Amino acid sequence: MEARQHKDRAIAVARERGIARSVDFDKAGVPRVYLQRLMREGALQRIGRGLYKLSDAPSGAASSLAEAWRIQPKG
Numbered sequence: 148m149e150a151r152q153h154k155d156r157a158i159a160v161a162r163e164r165g166i167a168r169s170v171d172f173d174k175a176g177v178p179r180v181y182l183q184r185l186m187r188e189g190a191l192q193r194i195g196r197g198l199y200k201l202s203d204a205p206s207g208a209a210s211s212l213a214e215a216w217r218i219q220p221k222g
Contacts, residue, residue: 153181154190161191161201169197 157177161167172182182199185191192202 150181153177154185157181157185158190158201161199161204165204166194166198166200169199172199 153176156175157172160171160175160177164171169179169182172179182191182193186193186199189202191199192204193199
């Protein structure tokens with residue numbers, strides 16, 4: 148049952164953030180092994196080093212800008 152909770156929490160973090168960093172999942176108590184599992188299942192997509200989004204999330208220019216901001220928030 149705990150595995151389901153971790154997966155649900157990881158999906159909730161990705162949905163809330165749009166583009167989530169590894170540290171966002173860490174803060175939510177999601178072990179990183181679940182990120183790998185969700186990527187294998189096709190629910191989560193790694194878009195950069197330490198950056199993840201839901202596979203069904205839209206992509207485009209706004210998404211690229213959001214990725215840049217997530218990498219360097221104060222840049």
